[in-house]
Amino acid sequence: MTPFPRTGRHDRDHRVPIVRIRSVADRRFVTCLALVTLGASLLTVAAAQPAFAAEIPAGAQSLQSVNVSGSYLRHADYLGSIAAVSSASSAQAKSDATFTVTPGLAGGTGCVSFQAANGMWLRHRDNRIRLESNAGTALFLADATFCVRDGSVSGSVRLESSNLPGRFIRHRNSELWLDPSTTNASTFAADSSFRVTAPWVAGRRSPVVKGLYGDPNIAYLNGRYYIYPTTDGYSGWAGSRFKAFSSTDLVNWTDHGTILDLATQVSWADDRAWAPTIAFRNNRYYFYFSGDTNIGVVTSSSPTGPFTDPLGRPLIAAGFRSGQMIDPAAFTDTDGTSYLYWGNGSAYAVRLNSDMISFDSAQVRTFSLPNFREAPFVFKRNNTYYLTYSVDDTRSENYHVEYATSTDPLGPWTHRGTILSKNLNLGIKGPAHQSVVKAPNSDTWYIAYHRFAIPAGNGTNREVTIDQLRFNADGTIQPVTPTL
Incomplete structure (x- = not known):
């Protein structure tokens, strides 16, 4: 027995009910083929292994749309969108278009998650890309994890849902949604592709290990x-x-x-x-x-x-x-x-x-x-x-x-x-x-x-x-x- 009442994190004499994921079949995310390169500052492409080319370095990054010039993935009013950002933009706009990239909260090789400056995370809910606090549940962690795929043009990336395979983050009417790749086949690849760029707002030196x-x-x-x-x-x-x-x-x-x-x-x-x-x-x-x-x-x-x-x-x-x-x-x-x-x-x-x-x-x-x-x-x-x-x-x-x-x-x-x-x-x-x-x-x-x-x-x-x-x-x- 503990010598005093457990009042803090070590309130551990009582088991916490959780959902146990015990097999690959039980998992709601797919194994991703991309590699996340830690400690890098720019997107690199491994030409010798094209199947594994797409990657997003951990740390502060910004993502630019490949087919809407000057527009970047950002959040506004807790919803994901793309919007024009430039050197003349406000500090808030630049911050909203900068995310800390971490290894995927739900795991998976080559999968990542995106944390905003306010500590919230991009996730999909009802197919809309939103900004929410980490609830710590298995569902939230999976919804906030995206696997990196090759984009429509050289050096770009696409972001596939870890738990809804075949659905990608894409922009439609400037809003970010999670849509199946069969949607608007002629433009879908470009609508869902982004170039990883230097962040509009410089990241912190730490944490040294990206993620929670x-x-x-x-x-x-x-x-x-x-x-x-x-x-x-x-x-x-x-x-x-x-x-x-x-x-x-x-x-x-x-x-x-x-x-x-x-x-x-x-x-x-x-x-x-x-x-x-x-x-x-x-x-x-x-x-x-x-x-x-x-x-x-x-x-x-x-x-x-x-x-x-x-x-x-x-x-x-x-x-x-x-x-x-x-x-x-x-x-x-x-x-x-x-x-x-x-x-x-x-x-x-x-x-x-x-x-x-x-x-x-x-x-x-x-x-x-x-x-x-x-x-x-x-x-x-x-x-x-x-x-x-x-x-x-x-x-x-x-x-x-x-x-x-x-x-x-x-x-x-x-x-x-x-x-x-x-x-x-x-x-x-x-x-x-x-x-x-x-x-x-x-x-x-x-x-x-x-x-x-x-x-x-x-x-x-x-x-x-x-x-x-x-x-x-x-x-x-x-x-x-x-x-x-």
Whole structure:
């Protein structure tokens, strides 16, 4: 049982009813043939593979009609349309014609979603293209996901509904509708084709991973940085899939897709796929994760899988100790010893056995940390161990990060205070559930964390970003300056 009433995101002792999609036949979206290229700024066409030519880079983009000169896809009064936009247009018109392109909310290779500056998403409803807030339902996510196809002219794209195959976004009388490709055959291809252009309004540097994600675990593995997040946007945090992203520069990220789906790959959990972490030992990768408020472990020879479940049961079962058994974080010391930290309400740690999938339950430590709520994460610098953790609730704008230090990975710990908190002047709310990584061959450190998606996110619509972590001469951590 938890030591206090569950009032925030970890109101997780009660299952949240969701629609479980278990097979390809059940899914309402089709597999798309296009590729979304992360980190790019302009449309590129892979001439050698014409079937896969159409793509829309993630990030801020504008889409120009191919057959109505100077007109761009935009929203007005919450309805999609095309309208003339130029350098002389108002700032509002330019903003309305700029969208943040993300991987499709409902998944699918080469499928994308479009978020407006006000945080709402383009979706189809009654075949009309509209702007609405993300309801987090399976229907909304599918309605807001479009698969990228080749357009009518070289370098253009068309947008096919993920859950109504054969229907495309097209303009008729300047309004945007979802119509079947058999409509007005002579003009349909051009009416539904758009050129991807530089955005009328420049996008933000972050989120570094485009789309709705939280609880990022960042690690440096095999010459690349990896981020393993919770997939967000679901009511009750009821998603089942884990994804991975990698980068060589912390700027341009490759989406490796779903690396683990509880609904199909884990026998003892169906959903509530939260807050993963990863470790490398014995020439294998060990991926620890929360599933249905248990902690599990799967293994692979690759940091992106495929993963297998060596136990066929949780590594740490719900009810093992007080509070919820969630938010694992792996740490391997310089002597090669590995530890696992976890907890919500109470903080725990244990030394892992050399097989990385077992431990002596009699050796589990409980930490007393001021204000601790969840997300313990440990790293080591200059023989000092740093335990960072999250305070308050992920649905609160006051969710923030505090830390403690020790000379031993199992404590005792000395509380040092807050290092990351909200900045309402920038619209940054709830920045926490952190992880830390060191750049190789340096003393340069970075902190990855989530915050409310800007501008209209909340505790289930979060985004991932990265800032530098700096230290004072005495080894204490300087307050992090959250950036956009």
